[in-house]
Amino acid sequence: MKVVVLEGTHKLAVGTAETPKPDGYHVLIQIDKTGICGSETHFWYDIGDSMKGTVLGHEYCGTVLDPGANKDLKVGDRVTSEAMGCGKCDLCRAGHQNVxxxxxxxxxxxxxxxxxxxxxxxxxxxxxxxIEAAMVEPIATSLHAVNRANIKIGDKVCIIGGGIIGLGVASFAKMNGASKVVLVEANMEKAKKILAMGDVDAIFDALDENCVEKLKEYTGGPGFDVAFECSGAGPAVATAIKVVKRATKVMLVGGSPADTNGIPLSHALLGEVNLITVYAYSRDEFLRVMEAMGEGRINAEKYATKIVTLDEVPQVFEDLRNRRIDDVKVIIDVAKK
Incomplete structure (x- = not known):
């Protein structure tokens, strides 16, 4: 079968691999659509050498070829896959399967x-x-982030990073009653597309040296009630801490396998800002996102602004790294030649 393999840091290659065979346990899935996740670009950019030989891709939808040990599935069912725990350990029994x-x-x-x-x-x-099903996984992370933030009616929300998770946060924040939702984004061409989607009220340039001051001016007061850092970049974390009110929250959603430097912890300490980490989601949140898609409360397809083939994936990663892509979410049409 055709695959895209991580061959090292900054090295992706289109090749072939042995097709998995039914083993009576695992669910075997013919992949239809797959999303390119920001975490996978971090893997490629930061730690690719340690993951050599990995076939990435965890945001997907496909058709069951063999249901394995899942008695609720049959051949031909469309499925997606969630990150999950073992279901047996103390964390899982306490409802923290995501960690x-x-x-x-x-x-x-x-x-x-x-x-x-x-x-x-x-x-x-x-x-x-x-296409929507391939985006349930990241948008479920958005819902988990908003749930942990406990947004109240009238809250002013700042989101840093205009990927699908950031826009999912914007959508759920509005549903929870946020009065203003703004986005900080480094790619202004991408920002124009996002503003037209209607999920955010305003967009600020992350590369503007006066960005923090302009954000605080926008609130008409001491800052935002909550900020969501959805990019995984050190400067973005610093911005999030600086633009919230004292004694409020910064939600650290963006993932990176590398340690983040330059975080102004003294600023957070003096303002008693709560730094709250977010990782993945619960099974209930995953199902709620899929339900919201089916009911039309979330229009996820608008986020899929670029569809590519497997052959195009290595170039897409290069383009993402060099900011030559202005797209919110890149989806791989695996079956397309």
Whole structure:
């Protein structure tokens, strides 16, 4: 089968691999659509050498080739896959499956066939498209972030990073009653597309040296009630801490495998700012996002602003690194030649 393999830091290659075979346990999935996640660009950019040989891709939708040990599935069902825990450890029993690492995250969406553990496969309703289903996973992280932030009616919200998770946060923040939702984004061409989507009220240039001052002026007061850092960049974390009111919250959503330097901890300490980390989501949040898509409360398809083939993936990563892509979400049409 055709795959895109991580061969090292800054090295992706289109090649072939042995197609997984039914083993009576794993769910075997013919991949249809796969999203390119920001975490995967970090893997490629920061730690690719340690992940040599990995077929990335964990945001996908496909068709069941073999249901393995999942008795609720049959051949031909459309499914997506969620990150999940073992279900047995103390963390899982306490409802924190998202931070259990006893069950490995099986990727493989950058290939024609992937496998997942039985309980991770989630059937996709008929009223949710395959493109939407490939975006349930990141948008579920958005919902988890908003739930942890406990946004109140009238809150002013700042989001840093205009990827799909940031825009998902914007959508849910509005649903929860936020009065103003603004976005900080470094790519102004991308920002124009985002503003037209209607999820945010205003956009600020992350590269503007006066960005922090302009953001605080926008609030007409001491700052925002909550900020969501959704890019994983050190300067973005610093901005988030500086633009919130004292005694409020900064939600650290953006992921990076490398340590982030330049965080103004003294500023956070003096303002008693709560730094709250966010990782993944619960099964309930995953299902709620899929339900919201099916009911039309979230229009996820508008975020898929670029569709590519497997052959184009290595160049897409280069373009993302060099900011030559102005797209919110890049989706791989795996079956397309």
């Amino acid at each position: 259990c690492f006893d069950t490995p995250l099986l990727m493989g969406g950058f290939g024609e066939v992937a496998i997942c553990v039985p309980d991770a496969a989630v059937k996709v309703p008929d009223n949710v498209s395959s």
